[in-house]
Amino acid sequence: MFNVVLCLCLFLAVINGAKILGVFMTPSFSHQQVFQPVWKELSLRGHQVIVYTPSPLNEKSLTNLTEYDLNFSYEVFRNYSNFEDTDSAPNDELMQILLACVKASEAQLNHPFLQDLLKNVNKDTYDLLIVEYFWQPYYALKEIYKVPMVGLLSFPLSITTADVVGLEKHPVVDPEFLLDFSFAKNFKQRLQSWLFNWAYRVFFQYKVTPIFDDQIRKYFGNDMKSATQLTNEVELVIGSSNFALDNLKARNGKYVAVSSLHVQPIQPLPKDLGEYLDKLKTDVIYFSLGTNVKSSKIAKNVMDTIIKVLGSLPYTILWKSDLVNLPKNIHKNFYIRKWYPQQDLLGHEKVKLFITQGGCQSIDEAMDRGVPMLIMPVFGDQPANADKCVNKGIAEMVNIYDFTEEEFRIKLSMLLTTSSYKSNIIQQGKIVRDQPLPAVDTAIFWIEYVIRHKGASHLQPATLTLPFYQYHLLDVYLFVAFVLYLFIYISKKVIFGVLKLFKLNTKQKIA
Ligand SMILES: *[C@@H]1O[C@H](CO)[C@@H](O)[C@H](O)[C@H]1NC(C)=O
Numbered sequence: 001m002f003n004v005v006l007c008l009c010l011f012l013a014v015i016n017g018a019k020i021l022g023v024f025m026t027p028s029f030s031h032q033q034v035f036q037p038v039w040k041e042l043s044l045r046g047h048q049v050i051v052y053t054p055s056p057l058n059e060k061s062l063t064n065l066t067e068y069d070l071n072f073s074y075e076v077f078r079n080y081s082n083f084e085d086t087d088s089a090p091n092d093e094l095m096q097i098l099l100a101c102v103k104a105s106e107a108q109l110n111h112p113f114l115q116d117l118l119k120n121v122n123k124d125t126y127d128l129l130i131v132e133y134f135w136q137p138y139y140a141l142k143e144i145y146k147v148p149m150v151g152l153l154s155f156p157l158s159i160t161t162a163d164v165v166g167l168e169k170h171p172v173v174d175p176e177f178l179l180d181f182s183f184a185k186n187f188k189q190r191l192q193s194w195l196f197n198w199a200y201r202v203f204f205q206y207k208v209t210p211i212f213d214d215q216i217r218k219y220f221g222n223d224m225k226s227a228t229q230l231t232n233e234v235e236l237v238i239g240s241s242n243f244a245l246d247n248l249k250a251r252n253g254k255y256v257a258v259s260s261l262h263v264q265p266i267q268p269l270p271k272d273l274g275e276y277l278d279k280l281k282t283d284v285i286y287f288s289l290g291t292n293v294k295s296s297k298i299a300k301n302v303m304d305t306i307i308k309v310l311g312s313l314p315y316t317i318l319w320k321s322d323l324v325n326l327p328k329n330i331h332k333n334f335y336i337r338k339w340y341p342q343q344d345l346l347g348h349e350k351v352k353l354f355i356t357q358g359g360c361q362s363i364d365e366a367m368d369r370g371v372p373m374l375i376m377p378v379f380g381d382q383p384a385n386a387d388k389c390v391n392k393g394i395a396e397m398v399n400i401y402d403f404t405e406e407e408f409r410i411k412l413s414m415l416l417t418t419s420s421y422k423s424n425i426i427q428q429g430k431i432v433r434d435q436p437l438p439a440v441d442t443a444i445f446w447i448e449y450v451i452r453h454k455g456a457s458h459l460q461p462a463t464l465t466l467p468f469y470q471y472h473l474l475d476v477y478l479f480v481a482f483v484l485y486l487f488i489y490i491s492k493k494v495i496f497g498v499l500k501l502f503k504l505n506t507k508q509k510i511a
């Protein structure tokens with residue numbers, strides 16, 4: 001008995017004492033807000049947490065948390081990315097985002113904060129490294145500190161990440177999220193999805209990985225492991241997902257899906273906004289294209305159409321805009337602000353519709369609060385997200401690059417007058433919430449699990465150890481094809497032989 005108690009105490013002591021290093025590089029608030037609850041909760045549970053991020057929480061009460069503010073990365077990223085340009089092709093988009101990330105990470109790696117971390121000037125030791133599982137050079141920190149690494153992801157699994165964690169991302173039911181459909185419904189889409197997966201793998205291997213390897217050599221030295229090796233050595237990936245929308249219910253040892261990690265219980269609105277809404281005589285449509293798409297970058301005629309139609313509705317339009325180049329013809333029913341507490345606003349009873357670009361986090365929030373959406377996808381995974389929502393009957397989609405005033409008007413009217421959108425989205429929200437543990441607790445459980453076991457290689461599916469040809473059973477298929485060929489070849493010979501004999505015999509008889 002005493003032994004058990006002692007063991008338990010030791011076990012808890014180990015966990016309480018953990019010192020955790022977190023590095024989250026992407027200068028995008030919608031990504032960072034997914035990770036924030038995790039590092040906050042870890043610190044509240046008594047871990048000592050040291051985090052490098054462009055979006056620190058800056059909460060004085062979190063005494064076990066040290067945050068290194070990389071907020072300068074936002075400006076660097078913005079300077080090099082203009083993926084919200086309405087006429088850039090998807091391919092350019094990807095390269096532009098990549099380039100902006102390269103510039104942002106170089107600025108980070110050159111900054112004294114990261115330089116000190118890289119050189120370990122304070123001779124620190126850690127029990128675990130948590131990284132945003134996206135920018136591979138940072139994974140090299142696990143070699144410097146000799147710690148296990150857990151990855152966090154704020155968007156759905158890409159094909160290359162699925163390969164690393166040993167999940168099969170089926171090209172029919174789970175096309176790569178950069179494609180604009182979420183389920184390959186016909187032959188053309190199936191072919192496109194299959195080809196895209198392989199093209200993306202090749203693109204990643206030959207275009208992206210060398211960028212990572214260059215950075216690793218430059219900042220971590222020539223002896224450092226390769227980007228691919230570091231990436232494969234992740235113990236566990238915790239990915240933000242949506243249990244209601246995902247066609248593949250992805251779960252396996254090395255990948256833990258959590259839904260709506262960043263969605264918090266509804267908080268009261270700031271006083272002025274709350275009072276404004278309470279006094280309103282009309283219901284509200286909330287219009288926001290997210291934190292990465294600047295309203296001012298949307299083509300003028302598109303904005304004009306949107307404003308004209310929304311201006312004619314008997315609703316108050318709460319519009320989140322960067323306030324740059326605002327059109328002059330704004331109607332009286334618009335209430336424009338640079339920022340709204342979106343989660344809490346969507347929880348307000350007067351908000352009846354959410355016009356959104358369809359980012360994962362916005363959809364999670366709308367689903368949790370039960371607000372139907374009109375989705376105007378701009379780039380990246382947004383078209384596929386929109387497709388999923390339309391299929392579930394919780395949203396309509398309008399192509400922001402090509403739509404008519406009439407289409408916009410009709411879809412708005414459908415959303416505002418048909419009750420099924422609302423009941424469907426409430427239903428889907430319940431599905432997301434009904435889980436054994438809340439999302440943050442699930443993430444913390446698995447992070448502490450890796451600390452307790454000093455890694456989690458035992459969780460890896462054995463498929464990951466197989467060479468390519470064995471995983472895809474190429475040798476087996478080849479063998480079967482060969483046997484079939486042999487069978488057909490011999491059968492043909494035998495049949496022709498018999499026929500020949502037969503003919504010869506008959507000829508002889510006739511003769
Ligand atoms: C800080 O960690 C200690 C344990 O190391 C814990 O008792 C305390 O509650 C934590 N404080 C905060 C504010 O998270």
Ligand SMILES: *[C@@H]1O[C@H](CO)[C@@H](O)[C@H](O)[C@H]1NC(C)=O
Nearest residue numbers: 054067068069070071072113
């Ligand atoms: C950015 O971070 C620095 C500390 O690294 C801080 O002094 C500064 O106030 C921050 N700026 C903003 C806009 O948050």
Ligand SMILES: *[C@@H]1O[C@H](CO)[C@@H](O)[C@H](O)[C@H]1NC(C)=O
Nearest residue numbers: 072075076077078079080107
């Ligand atoms: C971003 O661009 C602006 C304007 O061109 C420039 O003044 C600023 O220094 C740039 N910032 C960074 C961090 O590159």
